[in-house]
Amino acid sequence: MTPPPAAPAPGRSRRRLARWRRSWILALALAAAAPALPAREVEIGLVGGVQQTGGIATRAGDLGIDAGPLYGLRVAWRVRPDGLIEVAWAHETARAHGDLDTGPARFDVTFDALEIGGIWETRPGTMRPFLGLSLGTTRVAGPDQGTGEGWNFSGSISGGARWLLGEHAVAHVEVRGSGIHFAEGGALGCGFSGGGACSVAVSGSLLGALSVRAGLAARF
Numbered sequence: 001m002t003p004p005p006a007a008p009a010p011g012r013s014r015r016r017l018a019r020w021r022r023s024w025i026l027a028l029a030l031a032a033a034a035p036a037l038p039a040r041e042v043e044i045g046l047v048g049g050v051q052q053t054g055g056i057a058t059r060a061g062d063l064g065i066d067a068g069p070l071y072g073l074r075v076a077w078r079v080r081p082d083g084l085i086e087v088a089w090a091h092e093t094a095r096a097h098g099d100l101d102t103g104p105a106r107f108d109v110t111f112d113a114l115e116i117g118g119i120w121e122t123r124p125g126t127m128r129p130f131l132g133l134s135l136g137t138t139r140v141a142g143p144d145q146g147t148g149e150g151w152n153f154s155g156s157i158s159g160g161a162r163w164l165l166g167e168h169a170v171a172h173v174e175v176r177g178s179g180i181h182f183a184e185g186g187a188l189g190c191g192f193s194g195g196g197a198c199s200v201a202v203s204g205s206l207l208g209a210l211s212v213r214a215g216l217a218a219r220f
Contacts, residue, residue, distance in 0.1 A: 041078040043170060045217020047071065051092050053111070053209040056140075056188065058200040061100040063190075065109065068094035070211055076119065084119040088134065090211075096142070096190070102198055105190050111209075113138040113154060113178070121162065130172075132158040138180045140207070142189030150188070154180045160213075173214045180207040 053065040072090030079085055092111040098104075117134025138154035160174030182205045190198045 042220045043074070043076040043084070043217040044220075045074050045076075045170070045215050047074055047088070047090065047213050047215035049211050049213035051094075051111070051209055051211035053092075053094060054207055055098075056096070056202060056207055057205050058100070058188065058202050060102060060200045061098055063096045063098040063100075063105070063188075063200075066095040066097070068092050070213065072113075074215065074217065076217075082121045082124070084121075085116070086119055086132070086134070087114075087116050089114050100190070100198070100200065105198065107143055107190050109188070110141050111138060112141075113156075115154065115156060117156070126164050128162045128164070130158075130160060130162055130174075132156075132174070132176075134158070138178070140180060140182075140188065145189040150186075152180050152182050152186065154178060168219050170217050170219055171215065172217075174212075176211045176213060178209040178211070180209070181205075182207070 047070075049070045050067055051070045052067040055065060056063040070090055070092040072088060074086055074088040076084045076086040090111075090113045094109055094111070095106070096109045097106045113136065115134040115136030115138075117132055117136075119130050119132045121128040121130045123129060133156075135153075135155045137151050139150045140152060141150035156176050156178040158174045158176040160172055162170055162172040164170050182202045186202050186205075187199050188202050190200055
């Protein structure tokens with residue numbers, strides 16, 4: 001008879017709550033910084049969507065990543081009639097799974113991306129198609145990894161459309177492709193299906209992700 005799955009460790013919920021708390025602190029810090037930006041037009045908005053991340057190649061075996069919901073915050077300011085500078089933070093929690101050399105693994109992986117980039121509106125009007133390019137850092141972390149662990153260089157390209165909703169609001173939809181490069185000596189915390197923690201080396205791996213996002217922002 002197959003034994004019942006092990007109950008979640010008591011500390012797991014507390015660690016997950018702590019990660020959410022740190023994520024929202026970062027989001028609020030971005031929002032607080034916006035009024036100080038020297039700009040004639042500033043946008044502060046929320047973003048939501050879904051992201052599909054490619055598999056992670058590790059030295060103990062490959063890990064698949066399920067698609068997961070994504071949410072975030074963006075702050076942008078206009079620097080020219082057809083261009084904006086944007087600082088964006090996005091968070092996703094997804095399920096990782098795979099058969100590693102040490103046994104079957106299944107655990108949550110969190111992605112926190114903080115990037116700065118430019119948006120080019122290809123034509124004026126109420127509906128404005130745009131292209132974007134961003135660079136920054138993304139934290140890819142498994143169970144029991146601290147806030148300072150798992151940060152890696154990342155970049156993204158995006159395309160979509162923006163709609164000006166009167167003088168003080170803007171909505172947008174976009175498709176974004178991202179790439180994350182794991183630094184030399186990088187590692188990812190993991191968990192076995194039956195319980196227990198582990199760690200796998202991911203040095204030199206390149207992780208790709210594709211997301212569809214929509215957002216609404218206030219304009220000042």
